[in-house]
Structure formats: C-alpha cells, structure tokens
Amino acid sequence: xxxxxxxxxxxxxxxxxxxxxxxxxxxxxxxxxxxxxxxxxxxxxxxxxxxxxxxxxxxxxxxxxxxxxxxxxxxxxxxxxxxxxxxxxxxxxxxxxxxxxxxxxxxxxxxxxxxxxxxxxxxxxxxxxxxxxxxxxxxxxxxxxxxxxxxxxxxxxxxxxxxxxxxxxxxxxxxxxxxxxxxxxxxxxxxxxxxxxxxxxxxxxxxxxxxxxxxxxx
Amino acid sequence: xxxxxxxxxxxxxxxxxxxxxxxxxxxxxxxxxxxxxxxxxxxxxxxxxxxxxxxxxxxxxxxxxxxxxxxxxxxxxxxxxxxxxxxxxxxxxxxxxxxxxxxxxxxxxxxxx
Numbered sequence: 001x002x003x004x005x006x007x008x009x010x011x012x013x014x015x016x017x018x019x020x021x022x023x024x025x026x027x028x029x030x031x032x033x034x035x036x037x038x039x040x041x042x043x044x045x046x047x048x049x050x051x052x053x054x055x056x057x058x059x060x061x062x063x064x065x066x067x068x069x070x071x072x073x074x075x076x077x078x079x080x081x082x083x084x085x086x087x088x089x090x091x092x093x094x095x096x097x098x099x100x101x102x103x104x105x106x107x108x109x110x111x112x113x114x115x116x117x118x119x120x121x122x123x124x125x126x127x128x129x130x131x132x133x134x135x136x137x138x139x140x141x142x143x144x145x146x147x148x149x150x151x152x153x154x155x156x157x158x159x160x161x162x163x164x165x166x167x168x169x170x171x172x173x174x175x176x177x178x179x180x181x182x183x184x185x186x187x188x189x190x191x192x193x194x195x196x197x198x199x200x201x202x203x204x205x206x207x208x209x210x211x212x213x214x215x216x217x218x
Numbered sequence: 219x220x221x222x223x224x225x226x227x228x229x230x231x232x233x234x235x236x237x238x239x240x241x242x243x244x245x246x247x248x249x250x251x252x253x254x255x256x257x258x259x260x261x262x263x264x265x266x267x268x269x270x271x272x273x274x275x276x277x278x279x280x281x282x283x284x285x286x287x288x289x290x291x292x293x294x295x296x297x298x299x300x301x302x303x304x305x306x307x308x309x310x311x312x313x314x315x316x317x318x319x320x321x322x323x324x325x326x327x328x329x330x331x
Binding site: 001002003004005006007008009010012089090092120121123124125146149150153178179181182183185 | 220223224227228231232235236239241254255256287289303304305313314315316321322323324325326327328329330331
C-alpha cells in the first residue's frame with residue numbers, strides 16, 4: 001500500500017523557529033542571526049560594532065568546541081554565553097531556547113546569535129530571528145553567492161569584511177554584487193573592515209533603522 | 219552536511235504515518251531532494267540505515283527524486299535550469315533569479331505492508 005505524505009522536512013524547523021520568535025518577544029529581545037564561514041570576522045564585528053549601537057548587545061556564541069569567543073566578549077564587557085555543538089555544524093532553534101533558560105539579556109537588547117562558521121547548514125535552520133545577516137571576507141573570494149546561493153537568498157543584509165585586504169587579493173566586487181543581485185535584488189551590501197573600522201558606522205545605522213522598522217511592524 | 223538531523227526527522231515522520239495506517243513494515247520511502255538543499259543522498263541513505271535499525275522501517279528502500287535548481291529570467295519571463303558557472307539566462311544572457319525549485323527536501327510517499 002502506498003501512503004502519500006508530501007511533507008517538507010524543513011517545515012518542522014519553521015515551527016520551532018516560530019516558538020522561539022514568541023519567546024524572544026516575551027523577553028523583549030531583538031534577535032539577529034549572524035552567518036558566515038569560519039574566520040570571516042564574526043566575533044571581530046560584534047566587538048567593534050557593539051559600542052556603536054544605542055542599545056545593549058548580548059551574544060549567544062555557537063561553536064563546535066571551546067569558549068574562546070565567549071570569554072573574549074565577556075572580558076570586553078559584552079554579555080555572552082556559549083553553546084558548544086560538540087562537532088555539530090549548525091545551531092537549531094531548541095538550542096537557543098534552552099540557552100535562554102540560564103542566560104538573561106536585559107530586555108530591549110539586541111541579541112546576536114553568532115552561528116557556527118558554516119555557509120551551508122546554517123542557512124536551512126531558522127532560529128526565530130528577526131534579522132539575518134551573512135558575512136563574507138574579500139579573502140574568501142568573489143564567487144560565494146554562486147557557490148552558496150541558499151544562504152544569501154534568505155538574508156536581510158550582507159557584510160563584506162576585510163576591505164583593507166582588497167589590494168592584496170583577487171576579489172572582483174562586481175562579480176560578487178552581480179551574484180547577490182540575482183539572488184535578492186534589493187539585498188544591501190555593506191563593505192567594512194573590522195581591522196580599520198571603515199564602513200562600521202554605516203552598518204550600525206542600517207541596523208538601528210532595521211530594528212526601528214521592526215518595532216513599527218509590532 | 220546536516221543529513222543526520224534531517225534523516226532522523228524523516229524517520230520519525232515515516233514511522234508516525236506508518237503507525238497511523240497500522241502498517242507492519244515500511245518497504246519504500248520516496249524523497250525529493252533539491253540540488254541546493256544541502257542534502258547528499260549517500261549520506262541520507264547511510265544515516266537512515268543506522269537510525270532505522272530495530273524499527274519497522276529497517277531495510278526500507280530509499281528512492282530519491284533529484285530536483286534541479288531553476289531560475290527565472292525576468293526579461294524572457296521564463297524559467298531555466300541553473301548552469302554550472304553563473305545565474306545567466308541561456309537565451310538572453312541576462313541575470314536570472316533563484317526560485318524555490320531546487321531547495322526542497324520533501325518526503326513524497328511511503329510504501330507499507
């Protein structure tokens with residue numbers, strides 16, 4: 001006997017993300033999911049951008065192992081907690097709700113979830129975030145939108161980091177932009193350098209505006 | 219890369235459906251996988267074999283339906299299959315936009331006894 005099922009396996013993930021969205025609202029948190037390959041500069045971005053924002057920043061760090069990033073952020077006065085996936089390649093929605101049982105960011109905070117460094121799996125597991133940002137570095141190459149289309153397609157913004165290295169690497173910004181345009185024509189791209197600080201004020205301003213627009217939506 | 223997590227979810231879904239139909243054994247599972255879903259068939263098959271052990275789905279045949287990624291060309295107003303290098307339309311060379319086709323991971327049906 002044949003039984004028709006016709007169910008998308010990713011649909012369940014969307015339900016779990018919706019439960020998180022309710023939790024974030026109850027706790028008064030605005031949540032940003034930060035996605036990038038390992039070494040793109042996610043933690044550097046957080047430490048450089050936090051002082052530029054009007055609201056407190058709290059961080060959930062996702063890494064296969066270690067508390068290196070969490071220890072660094074806490075030492076700088078940025079409230080952070082660590083999830084170790086023990087080899088797992090992405091964070092899933094229930095890991096975030098579990099972490100928030102013991103982690104209590106101040107209401108009104110921007111909670112940045114620094115996902116596991118990975119451009120594949122992290123795209124498929126929504127965490128209930130309101131803002132999804134993908135970060136890439138010029139040293140990674142200009143072909144990322146063509147090789148990892150999924151992750152850019154669901155993003156609200158793209159950060160192109162390490163612009164200070166551009167003179168030393170073969171990165172064609174037009175090719176990168178063309179790829180992004182195909183996936184999501186209106187997706188904003190922010191060219192920054194976490195090393196020199198260039199581009200970060202514009203990024204912080206966009207983030208404030210995006211958060212304000214979320215508030216208007218209720 | 220995340221095949222284990224999704225294969226376990228697939229097994230749970232299959233077992234629930236089979237139980238609802240009072241099935242004794244699941245013999246076949248038909249799954250559609252898009253080329254941009256991040257799912258590798260051999261990995262799904264391997265994890266399925268491990269996780270289905272001791273359940274009524276143990277030994278079930280997995281049939282994979284491959285779904286190509288399709289793009290939409292706004293100038294030609296037609297869909298085309300994604301080429302290996304870029305997102306360009308084969309007719310006009312213009313930039314296509316990605317559609318939902320190619321991102322699926324869908325349990326179509328199961329066969330039970």
